[in-house]
Amino acid sequence: MSAGLRGVGTGTEADTRGHDEDALGMSAPEQGREVHGAPDAVGVSEAALRRGMQLVVAGGSLAVAVLVPFLLPRYWTFVLLAAVTTMIVGLSIVVLTGFVGQISLCQATFMGVGAYASARLTGDAHLPFLIALPLAGLAAVPVGLLAGVPALRLKGLYLAIATLGFGAAVQATLFSSKTLTGGFSGVALERPTVFGISFASDLRYYFLTLVVLLLLMAFAANVKRGRSGRAFAAIRDGEVAAAASGISLARYKLTAFGLSAFIAGVGGSLFGHAMLSVNTSSFDIFHSITFVTVAIIAGVGSVGAAVFTGLMVNILPKALDRVLPGNLLLVIFSAGMLVQLAVAPDGIAGQMRRQQDAVLSWILRRRRVSGRD
Amino acid sequence: MSILRAVGLGVSFKGLHALEDVSVEVHEDEIVGLIGPNGAGKSTCFNCLTGLLDPDTGTVLLGEEDVTALPPHERARLGMGRTFQTVQLFGGMTVEENVLVGSHNRVAHGIVADGLRLPSSRSGERIARAEVREILELLDLWEERDRPARTLPLGEQRKVELARSLAQHPRVLLLDEPLAGVSRQAKQGTVETLRRIRREFGVSLLVIEHDMRLIMAITDFVYVLNAGRLLAKGTPEEVRANREVIVAYLGEGGEDRSWPSAGSRGGSRAAAGGADPGPRRR
Numbered sequence: 001m002s003a004g005l006r007g008v009g010t011g012t013e014a015d016t017r018g019h020d021e022d023a024l025g026m027s028a029p030e031q032g033r034e035v036h037g038a039p040d041a042v043g044v045s046e047a048a049l050r051r052g053m054q055l056v057v058a059g060g061s062l063a064v065a066v067l068v069p070f071l072l073p074r075y076w077t078f079v080l081l082a083a084v085t086t087m088i089v090g091l092s093i094v095v096l097t098g099f100v101g102q103i104s105l106c107q108a109t110f111m112g113v114g115a116y117a118s119a120r121l122t123g124d125a126h127l128p129f130l131i132a133l134p135l136a137g138l139a140a141v142p143v144g145l146l147a148g149v150p151a152l153r154l155k156g157l158y159l160a161i162a163t164l165g166f167g168a169a170v171q172a173t174l175f176s177s178k179t180l181t182g183g184f185s186g187v188a189l190e191r192p193t194v195f196g197i198s199f200a201s202d203l204r205y206y207f208l209t210l211v212v213l214l215l216l217m218a219f220a221a222n223v224k225r226g227r228s229g230r231a232f233a234a235i236r237d238g239e240v241a242a243a244a245s246g247i248s249l250a251r252y253k254l255t256a257f258g259l260s261a262f263i264a265g266v267g268g269s270l271f272g273h274a275m276l277s278v279n280t281s282s283f284d285i286f287h288s289i290t291f292v293t294v295a296i297i298a299g300v301g302s303v304g305a306a307v308f309t310g311l312m313v314n315i316l317p318k319a320l321d322r323v324l325p326g327n328l329l330l331v332i333f334s335a336g337m338l339v340q341l342a343v344a345p346d347g348i349a350g351q352m353r354r355q356q357d358a359v360l361s362w363i364l365r366r367r368r369v370s371g372r373d
Numbered sequence: 374m375s376i377l378r379a380v381g382l383g384v385s386f387k388g389l390h391a392l393e394d395v396s397v398e399v400h401e402d403e404i405v406g407l408i409g410p411n412g413a414g415k416s417t418c419f420n421c422l423t424g425l426l427d428p429d430t431g432t433v434l435l436g437e438e439d440v441t442a443l444p445p446h447e448r449a450r451l452g453m454g455r456t457f458q459t460v461q462l463f464g465g466m467t468v469e470e471n472v473l474v475g476s477h478n479r480v481a482h483g484i485v486a487d488g489l490r491l492p493s494s495r496s497g498e499r500i501a502r503a504e505v506r507e508i509l510e511l512l513d514l515w516e517e518r519d520r521p522a523r524t525l526p527l528g529e530q531r532k533v534e535l536a537r538s539l540a541q542h543p544r545v546l547l548l549d550e551p552l553a554g555v556s557r558q559a560k561q562g563t564v565e566t567l568r569r570i571r572r573e574f575g576v577s578l579l580v581i582e583h584d585m586r587l588i589m590a591i592t593d594f595v596y597v598l599n600a601g602r603l604l605a606k607g608t609p610e611e612v613r614a615n616r617e618v619i620v621a622y623l624g625e626g627g628e629d630r631s632w633p634s635a636g637s638r639g640g641s642r643a644a645a646g647g648a649d650p651g652p653r654r655r
Binding site: 219220222223225226227228229230231233234236237238240241242243244245246247248249255259 | 423425444445446447449450454455457461462463464465466470473474475477478480482483484486487488489490494497498501537538541
């Protein structure tokens, strides 16, 4: 599996110059740019250095993601697996909030639709997992479009409340229905088998979800750099000017909700197959609130920021759990998040990007000095 | 033949008439000026033409098509470009990305094509970037293309906004005070630029401007608004000689004083202040 994973990594790298860099916290202005900066004394432009650094960080992160389950006790594999599904949900928030500036407090609802759809498609319809997975994402799209309708009229807090209400309504009806979703007893899902290979173990299934995460991140990074991504960013930065430039606000806001719901739906499906069963409480609105809160603290300015959401929701509490009692932990965790938000309004990913820039300019300075000597 | 025509536009805010029975027309290859004291309704008129504001009465025709009921982005798609009195650039984007937004409807590939980097996305991106490069070079912005747009001086930002609207390849371009905030030295450059874009892009212009030197220098026809009504229209020379216009600008007794020239905007504004019952801009 890890060989296949490497294949995916290099393939996308070659195909889509720049998306891997984006995967590690680059903001829009720096990405997808030609190397044209003045070469310094050693003959390497700043842009090339920057890209090299991004590649190192992206490759390093990927290497860590591949190696870490082998280095940690087995208990952690499941935690890592859960973290990757959360990263996918984090990515769905990056698309909606980071790209287009819209907010949704019903991402867990989209996850739920994906998970229940996947349970039906694999369990009742006996569809292969690889077909059921994208279909589960597609099943969440109309729900996302519906949730996005208030965004055509509302902004900010009002939009947040409207989507929260939407999530609560879906939970109270669809997710509580004994006939449709099994209600409180829920539905069972199985770990998948793909092309005869079983992904029943946590370890194997972890790598499968990791590949899906990477593919979705590549998709999102490509969208960001293209025509649709610019339309999204234009709406985020100024609706009046965006409309005057010929961009349909309604169309692109709904598109963003649809894409976000698709990604969250895929994440929900993977989550369901990870947990082996889901029920009403798996996707309640408090999960949605947690996801959005953490995602904003983690940063939504870049595709790579989604990684931090998973790390913070699933791994950080478990890691600190070993050294601190639970209640105290929660207090420290929350306080730390508030401090983090005060220090870096663009989130942890934004902060890391600035540090990376600092390192880069330090390298450049040194090279200039040595070049002169 | 007329590219843009508004007939009998009327708008009132809370009983206050911001525009009353205003008709303007821009012909092919024409540069038309829209002038008037502050609060006369010029920007309100622009907002009606571009669809930001629904007029209470009147119709707007773009070419042959009645666009009165269409939202701004539809009018933009049909060939109407605009810039804003206060520059409205996309702050998080570079100069080039800002202008690429303008080329949105020059290509048509969708989000799935972008996400999967399908051939349609790649070729569309190539086309858009080539067109944008041409415009950036024409406006001497190519060297600045990778700078965050918000870090440019105001005059340059106006140029980026102009470039963005040009990237739409509009049939008619509505410019709201293109010289505001532009340095004295740069003003002549802007005048040249406007002449050149009419020539090279075959685009008609409707220009709101306080700088009378610009209006006299480049317009073929001028409309004068005052207190929401059309006060006068004609060639720049006719309008300049119109007594009512002089009174509206300079107040009673203003006939003896010279026409406000470039750089005396503050004066004309102060003079217009008294006869300015217009509502605030939106």
